[in-house]
Amino acid sequence: MRIGVVTFPGSLDDHDAARAVRVAGGDPVVLWHADADVRGVDAVVLPGGFSYGDYLRAGAIAGMAPVMSAVVDAARGGMPVLGICNGFQVLCEAHLLPGAMLRNEHLRFVCRDQRLRVENAATSWTSAYGQGQEIVVPLKNIDGCYVADERTLDELEAEGRVAFRYVGENPNGSLRDIAGITNARGNVVGLMPHPEHAVDALTGPTTDGLGFFTSVLEGMAHA
Amino acid sequence: MARVVVDVMLKPEILDPQGKAVHGALTRLGFDGVASVRQGKRFEIELDGEATPEAVAEVERAASTLLSNPVIEDFVVRVEAGV
Numbered sequence: 415m416r417i418g419v420v421t422f423p424g425s426l427d428d429h430d431a432a433r434a435v436r437v438a439g440g441d442p443v444v445l446w447h448a449d450a451d452v453r454g455v456d457a458v459v460l461p462g463g464f465s466y467g468d469y470l471r472a473g474a475i476a477g478m479a480p481v482m483s484a485v486v487d488a489a490r491g492g493m494p495v496l497g498i499c500n501g502f503q504v505l506c507e508a509h510l511l512p513g514a515m516l517r518n519e520h521l522r523f524v525c526r527d528q529r530l531r532v533e534n535a536a537t538s539w540t541s542a543y544g545q546g547q548e549i550v551v552p553l554k555n556i557d558g559c560y561v562a563d564e565r566t567l568d569e570l571e572a573e574g575r576v577a578f579r580y581v582g583e584n585p586n587g588s589l590r591d592i593a594g595i596t597n598a599r600g601n602v603v604g605l606m607p608h609p610e611h612a613v614d615a616l617t618g619p620t621t622d623g624l625g626f627f628t629s630v631l632e633g634m635a636h637a
Numbered sequence: 638m639a640r641v642v643v644d645v646m647l648k649p650e651i652l653d654p655q656g657k658a659v660h661g662a663l664t665r666l667g668f669d670g671v672a673s674v675r676q677g678k679r680f681e682i683e684l685d686g687e688a689t690p691e692a693v694a695e696v697e698r699a700a701s702t703l704l705s706n707p708v709i710e711d712f713v714v715r716v717e718a719g720v
Contacts, residue, residue: 471706478703507706514708521654561651561709587652 519587
């Protein structure tokens with residue numbers, strides 16, 4: 415199974431994302447922001463970092479990068495796409511997911527091991543988890559405050575599209591403690607915390623993040 | 638040549654922690670009588686030609702697609718006179 419990892423100028427976590435794919439048993443494929451297509455991959459990860467320096471708004475310029483037209487088309491066709499941190503911001507800016515990210519409510523950069531609850535274990539990227547399972551993965555960002563209007567938030571809740579919620583103290587002011595969401599079809603998932611940094615006991619706080627990558631590989635094996 | 642200015646501001650209902658921090662700093666520095674501060678962005682766009690209605694409409698399209706995010710921001714486009 416070939417999983418593309420997009421590198422934008424300013425991406426930081428593309429190598430860790432590729433490594434997580436490998437640890438889970440998949441073949442990572444390097445994709446470049448200026449590519450016109452996604453090289454026939456089976457899924458795409460948009461990694462964390464500060465694409466294009468996060469100039470204008472976090473993820474705004476990356477959301478309109480050449481490769482994103484291909485990613486948006488493929489995602490609308492059902493291909494699994496995971497956006498982590500900056501990648502989540504890119505998915506929002508590219509209108510694959512609703513809402514937007516603001517500066518953290520307390521204006522400080524947060525870097526800590528974060529407890530999350532899996533609120534939807536039926537997406538392409540969460541099927542390896544149990545519904546309601548709690549996991550701990552790193553969180554590190556300054557623009558992590560998820561916002562959307564009340565109607566959108568109610569819709570997300572009603573349709574089970576809140577994929578992850580922060581457990582304990584809300585780290586950034588995100589509305590309704592939302593850490594990650596999914597689209598209606600469940601193939602596109604975005605979250606602020608970093609599962610790709612929690613796939614190896616040597617370097618991560620846990621290996622709880624591995625399930626994202628085994629979920630999508632397992633799903634494709636049965637497709 | 639004409640200049641078109643696009644002002645982008647967070648929507649009134651969106652919390653602006655940066656504006657709040659600036660407000661706090663102003664108060665600390667003794668600038669009294671400030672009720673609140675909201676922080677926004679200003680883009681100055683120099684056009685190749687005149688600010689025809691078509692050219693301004695194109696800037697409005699840019700403002701709504703790239704320069705602002707309609708989920709959290711409003712924008713105002715105006716042609717600057719006498720550049």
